[in-house]
Amino acid sequence: MISVNNVFKYFGDLKVLNGVSCEIEKGERIVIIGPSGSGKSTLLRCMNLLEQPTYGEVWLNSQLLTPPDPYLHFDVIKKSKTFTLLLEQLRAENSSLSEEELEQMAIMKIKAEDLLKKHEGKEYKKSLKEITVKYGIDINLARQNMGMVFQHFNLFNNLTVIDNLTLAPVQLGLKTKEEAEKTAMELLKRINLEDKRDEYPSKLSGGQKQRIAIVRALAMSPDVMLFDEPTSALDPEMVGEVLDLIKELANEGMTMVIVTHEMGFAKEVGTRVLFMDGGVIAEEGTPEEIFDNPKNPRTVQFLKAVL
């Protein structure tokens, strides 16, 4: 469903993600854990392009969300001026090698040393554009299928609860106002907050806000839900109600990616755990493998510190 392909993310000199790849299948519940600053949230935010990856590609249902990354496409590299020049140079230096081996060498060298420049000629530009036309999708359209829940809830402060839930479906023309309100009321009933329909977010508790933020995402009927530390900003007594709602969704078979510090919850709800450290996935496996029998020393160290 979501495919993250060799993603790097740099904020200036700060390298947050250093080549992350992962596949998320329908029905999976991926939990991402790791020390702070390891790039968990950034990876999640790259999935719906709230952060634009510096290199690499993100795919959703075989559609490309990011601009194509030339380093992931051999045929594009081959059309570049750099490749042509390098190939000539290599050919002169190693006359004993076959043409195929030379091409391989050139591609490897270009990839390893990040040699592609901005202007690589018309052919190169054209082949990049072909990929975009063939696989690219408007990011706003793609995001409609990916619900996101934030650490700080981010309910729209200028709108009442009901308007928070209906704004996007109505604005995007997916539902009429009446239909959207009907769905919204059903969702509010589900979380027992139908009496809050006309309140503004400032009057709600943290737990209520986060549950409403979750159903706001659900109102778009997304294929996948992304949770970015959904309980980190909550008072301890409100963590339970939010986790219960997420567990409920999990039991219904919703595909989700969850960044969390709640290890018990991670173990219970996840089908696969990714342990991130230093901007890469240091270890991944089933919750049992990661929590009961971690292999990577960093994982061992981290779990010892948090459990």
Place this chain on the structure above:
Amino acid sequence: MNFFSKIFELFSTEKYMEIIFEGFKTTLIISVFAAILGLLIGTVVALVSISEDSPVTRVLKAICKVYITIIRGTPMALQLFIMAYVIFTIRGFPEEITAIIAFGINSGAYVAENIRGGILSVDIGQTEAGRALGLSSRVTMFKIVIPQAIKNVIPAIGNELIALIKETSIVSMIGMFDLTMAAKIIGSGNNMASYVVPMSVVALFYLAIVYLLTFAIKRIEKRLRASDKR
């Protein structure tokens, strides 16, 4: 008692009252239309300066930056002189329009900075939540960010309007006849031969306008803050 009898004289002499109201009218006309023009210019400039980067907006942004720098960096009186003696030099061109344009352009630069600051002060999470739902940046801006920014901006805009009203008093420097000029004429030797009385009265007029405006802004603020109450 001399002061109070002079005040009575001023209010009971038709000629003096006519002069005051004539000046009052000019001050009001310039203030109101310059404020409208300033708000329009300010909004447009603010929206341009926070728009996403593209080749077109980059040029527009540069223009807006130059505009704000020049207007905020030079005296209002000089801008007014340039408008009156360099740009609109046609004989018979209405002075009011010259003044409205000069003050509107001046006010626009300050309003633009206020609005820009107001928009930037809205938590980035609000924008992210809108975009994550699939809303375009335009819809997110107009449905979520700007309604919240307005609340933050109203007090600053109010200050700017008050400053604008009082600053219109310099139009007498290009020979226009406004409320301040009215006080000077009434006080001159040909008329009452006393400045203190007409100037105090005119001061009350300015105070009254500013007070009314402050009151209106407070009301608007209160209404807009309804969603913030806990």
